[in-house]
Amino acid sequence: MRSAVGNPLYSAYERRLLSQLPTAGLPRHVGVMLDGNRRWARAKGADTAEGHQAGADRIEHLLEWCDEVGIEFVTLWLLSTDNLSRPEAELAPLLRIIETTVAALAEQQRWRIRLVGALDLLPAETSTALRSAEQATAELDGLVCNIAVGYGGRREIADAVKDLLRAQAARGRTLEQIIESLDVDQIADHLYTKGQPDPDLVIRTSGEQRIGGFLLWQSIHSEFYFCEAYWPDFRRVDFLRALRSYADRERRYGS
DSSP: OTTOTTOHHHHHHHHHHHHHSOSSOOOSEEEEEOOOHHHHHHHHTOOHHHHHHHHHHHHHHHHHHHHHHTOOEEEEEEEETGGGGSOHHHHHHHHHHHHHHHHHHHHTTSSEEEEESOGGGSOHHHHHHHHHHHHHTTTOOSOEEEEEEEEOHHHHHHHHHHHHHHHHHHTTOOHHHHHHHOOHHHHHTTSTTTTSOOOSEEEEOTTOOOOTTTTTTGGGGOEEEEOSSOGGGOOHHHHHHHHHHHHHSOOOTTO
16 A cells, blocks of 8 residues: 555545544644654665755655644754764755745745754854744644754754853853753753744654654654654655554553
8 A cells, every 4th residue: 555645445445534533632833853854765766866866855755744633833953063063065955855845845834944063063154044934934823843953952952051151141140040040941941942832743754663862852752653664755644643642542641
């Protein structure tokens, strides 16, 4: 059935999965690790850039599926801090694909773009292009799409602590006073995703079963769903299965 998109049986199965989802109890916030572009390209005998482009082409579909079921926040991990050390021959085309993809999403004026990551690590032209997309959608209501570029979970926590210390110092507080009052909620208020609910569900494609530093702080109570499909092959039925799995679980919030 993996190649049966457009087949009546496949469509019927999709409709069945959709009808089985509860009207309440679906995630508000879904994080997605878009993994497997390079392996997809190798399997196809294509170059790496083709794999990244094929993956980028799936993003709009995912956002439409999320809209369909009422998900409010989506965080997409497009580029990690580790990825920035890849050879220029691979990194430069990937950055152009990310710039073009995010600009195209913004042009549709359907989703609010939020940037999540250390933009100071990116080339100036990439950072400028992404900020333009964010600004162009800043007044939109509806689904918020967090674009995680130059993102690493450890870097995010370090940046949050630095930002917190700067804010407290600007108020004239001493280091001792800051230490005495410091708590986890204060740090959370300085994360890249501040003001948003933590992800209820985190999906990783390509069969890898590890979080790799994605939303380290925020995902402490998240449910995880690991999908065998490479990201460019991720289908609506795979998404619906992830939601069904989430809905069937009894969330224990760390217990």
